[in-house]
Amino acid sequence: MGSPVKEMLYESGGFFKKQHRIVLRNAGKIDPNRIQDYIAMGGYTALVKCLSSMTPPGIITEILSSGLRGRGGAGFPTGQKWRLVAQANNSPKYIVANLDEGDPGVYANRSIAEADPHAIIEGMLIAAYATGAEKGYIYIRKEYPLAIQTLQKAIDQAKAMSLLGDNILETPLKFDLTLRFGAGAFVAGEETAILASVEGRRAMPRPRPPYPANSGLWQKPTLIQNIETLTNIPLIIQNSAAWFSKTGTPKCTGTKCFSLTGKVKNPGLIEVPMGITLREVVFDIGGGIPDGKKFKAALIGGPSGGCLPEHLLEVPIDYDSLTKVGAIMGSGGIVVLDQDSCMVDTARYFTEFCVDESCGRCTPCRAGLPRMLEIFQKITHGQGEFSDLAVLEKSCHFIREASLCGLGQTAPNPVLTTLRYFKSEYLHHIENKECEAGVCFKTRDEDEPK
Amino acid sequence: MNQHTMKLKIDGIEVECVEGSTILTAAKAIGINIPTLCYLDGLTPYGGCRLCLVEVSGTSKLFPACATPVASGMEVTTQSPKLYEYRKMVLQTLLAERTHICAVCIANDHCELQAIANQHGVDHVFYERNWSSNKIDSTHNFLVIDPNRCILCTRCVRVCDELEGVHTLDLKFRGKNTDVIMDQDEPWVKACSCTSCRKCAKVCPVGAIYIEGENIEYTKDPDVAAFIVERRKRLK
Numbered sequence: 104m105g106s107p108v109k110e111m112l113y114e115s116g117g118f119f120k121k122q123h124r125i126v127l128r129n130a131g132k133i134d135p136n137r138i139q140d141y142i143a144m145g146g147y148t149a150l151v152k153c154l155s156s157m158t159p160p161g162i163i164t165e166i167l168s169s170g171l172r173g174r175g176g177a178g179f180p181t182g183q184k185w186r187l188v189a190q191a192n193n194s195p196k197y198i199v200a201n202l203d204e205g206d207p208g209v210y211a212n213r214s215i216a217e218a219d220p221h222a223i224i225e226g227m228l229i230a231a232y233a234t235g236a237e238k239g240y241i242y243i244r245k246e247y248p249l250a251i252q253t254l255q256k257a258i259d260q261a262k263a264m265s266l267l268g269d270n271i272l273e274t275p276l277k278f279d280l281t282l283r284f285g286a287g288a289f290v291a292g293e294e295t296a297i298l299a300s301v302e303g304r305r306a307m308p309r310p311r312p313p314y315p316a317n318s319g320l321w322q323k324p325t326l327i328q329n330i331e332t333l334t335n336i337p338l339i340i341q342n343s344a345a346w347f348s349k350t351g352t353p354k355c356t357g358t359k360c361f362s363l364t365g366k367v368k369n370p371g372l373i374e375v376p377m378g379i380t381l382r383e384v385v386f387d388i389g390g391g392i393p394d395g396k397k398f399k400a401a402l403i404g405g406p407s408g409g410c411l412p413e414h415l416l417e418v419p420i421d422y423d424s425l426t427k428v429g430a431i432m433g434s435g436g437i438v439v440l441d442q443d444s445c446m447v448d449t450a451r452y453f454t455e456f457c458v459d460e461s462c463g464r465c466t467p468c469r470a471g472l473p474r475m476l477e478i479f480q481k482i483t484h485g486q487g488e489f490s491d492l493a494v495l496e497k498s499c500h501f502i503r504e505a506s507l508c509g510l511g512q513t514a515p516n517p518v519l520t521t522l523r524y525f526k527s528e529y530l531h532h533i534e535n536k537e538c539e540a541g542v543c544f545k546t547r548d549e550d551e552p553k
Numbered sequence: 554m555n556q557h558t559m560k561l562k563i564d565g566i567e568v569e570c571v572e573g574s575t576i577l578t579a580a581k582a583i584g585i586n587i588p589t590l591c592y593l594d595g596l597t598p599y600g601g602c603r604l605c606l607v608e609v610s611g612t613s614k615l616f617p618a619c620a621t622p623v624a625s626g627m628e629v630t631t632q633s634p635k636l637y638e639y640r641k642m643v644l645q646t647l648l649a650e651r652t653h654i655c656a657v658c659i660a661n662d663h664c665e666l667q668a669i670a671n672q673h674g675v676d677h678v679f680y681e682r683n684w685s686s687n688k689i690d691s692t693h694n695f696l697v698i699d700p701n702r703c704i705l706c707t708r709c710v711r712v713c714d715e716l717e718g719v720h721t722l723d724l725k726f727r728g729k730n731t732d733v734i735m736d737q738d739e740p741w742v743k744a745c746s747c748t749s750c751r752k753c754a755k756v757c758p759v760g761a762i763y764i765e766g767e768n769i770e771y772t773k774d775p776d777v778a779a780f781i782v783e784r785r786k787r788l789k
Contacts, residue, residue, distance in 0.1 A: 288727065305724065310600035310620040463705060463724065463731030464601045470646040473729045474680040494679060501642045504615055505603045 118369045121387050123350060123376045125358050126334045130218035135253050138260040141221040147266065149337035150228050154274050162233040162340070163189060169344035170356035171336075175201060175292075175329035176404070176433045177509070178355070178422035184326060187316035188234040191324035196236040198227055199320065199327045201297055202243040202250070205289035206405030207456065209436035211360035212330040214372050216243070216250035219334065220257035224280065226333030228271065229340060231278040234326055239278060240301050244285045254282060289460035292434075293508050294327050296462065307462045308508035331360055331435075351377030355421035359432070365402075365439035368393050375420070382416035385439055396441040400525070404433030406453045406460075407513035409520035410446060429520040431513055445542035446525040447532050450518045451479035457514035467502045468511030474498060475518065483543040487533040496522060561627040576607060576618040576629055587631050588640060588669050590647075590758055591706035592619035595778030596715055599707055603643050604669065607631045615639075637673070644670045649680040650729070651687075652701040653759075660760030663769050666704060667759075687732070692742035695765050696754060700732050703761040708775075709733060709753035716781050721747040733761075752777060 124130070133140035141147070153162055167182030188196060200223060204212040216223065227239050243251055258280050261267045269277050283301050285291050291306035298319050300306040319325025335357060339347045348356040355377040361384065364370045368390030375384060381401055385391070392398050400410045403420075409430030411418065418424050422432050440449065454476050461468045475498050478491045499515035499522075506512045522529065531537060538544055557572040563580050570579045575598065580587055590602040598620035605618040610628035618631070630636075647653075647666060655661050687700040707724065710733065714720040721744050725734045735744035754762045755774040764772050 290727070310598070310617050312622060458728060461728035463727045463729070464599070466601065466603050466643050466646055466704075469705065469728055469731065470650040471642070473683070474646065474649060477681055477683075498642075501639055505606060505639050505643065507600060507603070507617075 117387050117390065118371070118373075121379065121383055122374050123358050124374050125338055125350070126215060126222075126331055126360055127218070127372070127374050128338070129222065130214065133219070135218055135220055136256055138221060138257065138264060141219070145341065146221050146337070147225055149340035150225050150232075150266070151272065152340055153229050153232055154272055154276060157340075159189060159233045159235065162229065165344050166233075166336070166339060169339045169347040170351075170354075171332065171339065171347065172355060172422065173329055174331035174335075174359065174435070175294075176431060178432060181328070181332055184316060184328075185230065185234050187314070188236070188324050188326045191317050193317075193324055194235070195238060195323060196234060197320040197323060197325040198230055198234070198236045198239040199297060199301060199325060200227055200239065200241040200330055200333055201292060201294075201327060202241055202247070202330050203285045203292035203297060204244065204247075204434060205292050205460070206434050206436050208364045208438060209362045209405055209434050211362050211372055211435050213247050213250050215330050215334055215360070216247070217253050220254045221261065222334045222337060223254070223330055224257060224261050224266070226328075226336035227280065228266065228276075228278055229336050230326060230328065230333065232276055234324075236326060237277055237279065239280045240283045240320075241280065242283045242285060242291070242297050242301055245287065246285075251282065251284070258282070288462070289456075290462045290508070290510050293510060295508070297327065298325065307464050308510075310507060352419065352421050354423060359420065359435055361435045361437050363389050363437050363439070365437075366392050366396065366441040366443075367439045377421045378419045380417050380419055381411060381437075384420065384437060385416065389439065392439070392441050396443065398439070399442055399444055400440045400446060400449075402438040402440065402449065402453075402517065403436070404431040404513075404516070405436040406456045407431065407510065407516050408433050408436070409516045410440070410449060410524065411520065412524040415524075429516060429523060431516065433513075443540055443542075445538050445540040446521045446528045447479070447483060447538070448540075448542045450521045451476070451483055453517040454479055454514070457510065461510065461514075462508075465505075465507035465511060467505040468507070468514065471498055471502045472511070472514060475502075475515075482529065482532050483538075485536040485544055487529075489530075489533055491533070492522070492526075492529060559623060559625040561623050561625065561629065563629045564631055570623055572623075574623055576616070576621050576623055576627075577605060579623050580618065580629070580631060585631055587618045588672070589619055590665060590669065590704065591708065593708050593712075593756055593775055593778050595780070595782040596708065596711040596756075599711065602647075602704070602706055604640055606636060606639060608633060608636065641673050641675055644673060644675045645678045645680060647704050648675070649678050649682045651683065651685040651703065658702060658760045659763050659769050660702075660757075660773075663773055664760060665758035665775075690735075690741050691765065692740040693747070694742075694749065695767075696741060696749065696751065696762065697765050698733065698741065698762050700761065702759050703733060704759055705731055705733070706758060707733075708756045708758065709762055712752045712756050712778055716778060717748060717750050717752055719746045719748055722753060 163185045171181040172178040288306045291300045293308045296306040296308040315325045360374045458472045463469045499519050503515050588604045591599040600617040600620040606615040607618045608630040685701045689699045691697045710722045713722040735741050755777045
């Protein structure tokens with residue numbers, strides 16, 4: 104018999120103390136396969152409130168004043184997006200819920216779908232009522248079998264209770280919801296690529312404008328929202344915008360879910376108020392670095408995020424502060440690295456990831472990223488030259504500014520931030536042909552996949 | 554039809570154009586030439602090659618002129634040191650991506666990539682070049698595709714789909730492994746949807762698709778797309 108992990112206990116442990124569970128309100132408390140459980144926790148009351156006492160413009164105003172920003176990474180104000188779709192004069196309108204969580208080591212959206220599927224459906228229904236959309240799709244990765252099963256069950260139960268379909272709750276509201284499955288491309292999570300994929304075409308982003316709010320699925324107005332954003336909606340309606348904006352910072356209200364992984368004592372899914380510092384996340388919630396090792400960097404924002412060094416641990420986690428230091432909020436992944444990680448190798452790894460996941464449409468991302476990877480191969484195999492760093496940096500700026508979609512525009516972030524905060528490691532690799540962490544300079548056969 | 558017109562400024566010159574037209578066509582109307590590769594008049598804009606990137610005042614983002622609709626009061630800059638630098642880098646990454654050796658290319662002197670590279674003074678490539686050696690498909694009676702010269706502009710894919718209407722050509726894989734394929738990735742001769750219309754060879758900006766034994770000067774006819782679209786309009 105094992106004994107409980109003290110740090111993880113709800114009451115005594117630091118893991119939960121600094122968290123603020125709004126989105127994950129029901130996670131672990133209800134049976135996700137029973138709609139009754141969700142209703143018992145106050146589920147679908149927000150929808151009833153909307154249908155009985157709120158007008159669509161009133162809902163949009165409420166969402167706007169809550170200050171909720173899209174949790175997919177870019178942080179676009181949700182209310183503004185809804186208003187654009189509501190104002191578009193074309194029909195039918197669509198809603199796409201983005202559950203294509205492709206970042207390595209990120210599982211926040213999956214956990215929401217597996218633990219509280221009805222919150223997503225309720226959020227979509229409120230969005231449908233506010234924007235006038237009639238048809239919704241949840242785009243989910245095929246790699247998430249349990250989430251697919253849970254969501255499908257939830258949709259069936261909601262249909263049986265007349266919460267989906269025609270005449271929802273005996274009102275004229277009409278909304279139909281279907282699951283669509285991803286075929287394994289990371290780029291399919293991009294706003295315009297997801298539309299192509301839902302339509303059944305190759306998941307390739309297209310230039311914007313036209314924006315999906317005007318011309319999305321089949322050239323019709325389409326609202327694309329992240330799962331986490333949608334899960335926030337019922338709460339804002341239930342508890343008012345003022346309640347919601349009390350949490351977080353004035354410019355970034357609410358909370359954010361993070362998948363805390365890497366070299367921390369307590370890795371796991373966490374939900375923290377916006378504006379919390381990185382130090383609190385890594386040391387208070389994460390419990391610090393195991394085995395008495397030294398903290399080196401935190402990679403925040405997934406494969407296209409930034410590597411932040413120790414002196415930036417006091418940075419508050421919100422969209423604008425993170426952008427300032429070269430990282431992004433992204434889909435909410437924090438990977439903690441200790442002294443055993445080589446920053447050059449980390450940058451190489453994430454460049455390789457983006458090379459593999461580039462869709463092939465635009466030149467900078469398709470043809471530029473592999474050239475950067477080649478330079479990394481040179482440096483990590485002892486053939487680097489000082490001039491390589493200049494080429495690397497020049498390529499980063501080119502790819503960031505000239506690429507078509509978010510993948511290319513953010514792919515150089517790990518390289519730029521490591522060049523900025525850990526340049527000495529690059530220089531050490533080139534000058535002394537030495538890797539302090541002992542990761543690089545293996546023979547070529549060793550790192551070839553077996 | 555009563556179409557709205559709107560005013561914008563391109564490189565300081567005021568232009569009036571109809572709603573829905575792109576920055577590229579508006580610029581062309583006043584004689585400003587923006588380099589393009591994937592764009593072809595008559596086909597849906599692709600926005601892939603990133604040569605036609607322009608600056609728009611009020612945002613730090615760069616926009617592809619071929620795919621960005623004009624907006625009233627827009628101020629566009631088509632020439633700047635940064636844009637020139639990025640265009641050069643687009644050309645260099647394209648040249649480094651696959652096997653581009655002008656001297657032994659069928660399209661030498663009739664190649665849009667070569668011409669634009671010359672215009673931009675690209676006399677060397679600062680990346681290590683990646684000499685690809687993909688298989689050439691010459692199984693078709695007279696059409697040949699050499700993926701090593703392909704720049705993935707997808708003009709052939711779009712002309713096949715949008716004008717010929719058969720969609721024989723499409724892309725497979727992604728990223729640097731992307732390639733043009735016929736039907737379900739079959740040898741061209743087995744691609745039964747192909748009508749052998751030659752439009753893909755006519756619009757290819759480089760020497761990737763060509764007609765065996767035919768002078769490339771005679772094959773190349775990128776204006777065919779606009780010509781067909783114009784003719785079809787008259788039929789209506």
